[in-house]
Amino acid sequence: MANFLVWVVWFFAAFACLASALAVVSFSNPFYSALALIGNLASLAVLYLLLSGEFVAAGQVLVYGGAVMVMFLFVIAYLGDRTDESPWSGGPSWQIVGAILAGGAILAEVCVVVGLKAGGFLSKPQHVGRSFGSPEALGRAFLTDHLLAFEVTSIVLLVAAVGGVVLGSHTRRESDARA
Amino acid sequence: MHGPDIQWYVVLSALLFTTGALGVMLRRNPLIILLSVEIMLNSANLLLIAMSRLHGGEDGQIFAISVMAVAAAEVVVGLGLIVALGRRNVELDVDKLRTLRG
Numbered sequence: 589m590a591n592f593l594v595w596v597v598w599f600f601a602a603f604a605c606l607a608s609a610l611a612v613v614s615f616s617n618p619f620y621s622a623l624a625l626i627g628n629l630a631s632l633a634v635l636y637l638l639l640s641g642e643f644v645a646a647g648q649v650l651v652y653g654g655a656v657m658v659m660f661l662f663v664i665a666y667l668g669d670r671t672d673e674s675p676w677s678g679g680p681s682w683q684i685v686g687a688i689l690a691g692g693a694i695l696a697e698v699c700v701v702v703g704l705k706a707g708g709f710l711s712k713p714q715h716v717g718r719s720f721g722s723p724e725a726l727g728r729a730f731l732t733d734h735l736l737a738f739e740v741t742s743i744v745l746l747v748a749a750v751g752g753v754v755l756g757s758h759t760r761r762e763s764d765a766r767a
Numbered sequence: 768m769h770g771p772d773i774q775w776y777v778v779l780s781a782l783l784f785t786t787g788a789l790g791v792m793l794r795r796n797p798l799i800i801l802l803s804v805e806i807m808l809n810s811a812n813l814l815l816i817a818m819s820r821l822h823g824g825e826d827g828q829i830f831a832i833s834v835m836a837v838a839a840a841e842v843v844v845g846l847g848l849i850v851a852l853g854r855r856n857v858e859l860d861v862d863k864l865r866t867l868r869g
Contacts, residue, residue, distance in 0.1 A: 652805075
C-alpha cells in the first residue's frame with residue numbers, strides 16, 4: 589500500500605515537474621515563466637523527499653523557491669515588458685531544427701547508456717537509516733569530509749555578491765554622467 | 768526503498784535537462800535563458816540526489832547543496848548583467864546584443 593502511494597506521488601510530482609519545465613520554456617512572458625519555475629522547484633522538492641533528502645528539499649524550497657525566485661520576479665517586474673518576441677522564433681529555422689536534434693541526441697544518449705550499461709546496478713538501492721539526509725548527517729559531512737567545498741562555497745558567494753554590487757553601481761554612475 | 772527505481776529518476780532528469788537545453792537554444796530573452804539554465808542545474812541536482820540515495824552515502828547531497836549555492840551566485844551575476852542592460856534601454860534580445868561580436 590505504501591509502495592502504491594509512493595508511485596502515485598512520484599507520478600504526480602514528475603508530471604508537474606515536466607509540465608512546468610515546458611511551461612517555463614514556452615511562455616512568452618518571462619513573469620509567467622518565473623512563476624512556472626516555482627512550480628517546477630516545488631515538485632522537485634517532493635521528489636527529493638521521496639529520495640530521503642529532507643534537508644535538501646527544505647533548502648530547495650527556502651533558497652530556490654524563496655530567495656532566488658523573489659530576485660527573479662523583482663528583476664522582471666523592474667524591467668517591465670520590453671520584449672515582443674513570439675516564443676518559438678529563435679532565429680532561422682535551421683537553428684530550431686538543430687536545437688531539437690541536439691536535444692533528442694542528449695535524451696537518446698542518456699537512455700541508451702542507462703539501458704545498456706547501468707540497468708542492473710540501478711535497481712538495487714542500499715538500505716539507509718532514518719538519519720540519512722538529515723541536517724545532522726549533512727552538517728557532519730560538510731564539516732569533516734567536505735570542509736574545503738564548504739569554505740570555497742562561501743568565497744564564491746562573496747565574490748558573486750561583490751560582482752552584483754559592481755555591476756549595479758557601475759551602470760548607475762554612467763547614467764548619472766549622461767543625465 | 769518504496770516506489771520507483773533509480774532508472775525512472777534518470778529518465779526524468781534527462782527529460783528535464785533536454786527541456787532546459789532546448790530553452791537555452793531556442794529562446795532569445797536572456798531572462799528566460801537564465802530560467803532554463805536553472806532547470807538544467809536542477810535536473811543535475813535530481814540525479815545527484817538519486818545516486819546518493821542509490822549508494823547510501825551523503826556525498827551526492829553535499830554536491831547538490833553546493834550546486835544550489837553556485838546557482839544562486841550565477842543568478843546574482845546574470846541578473847546584474849540583465850539589469851545593467853535594462854538601464855541602457857537596449858532591447859532584451861540575445862540575437863540583437865552583438866556589440867561584442869568580432
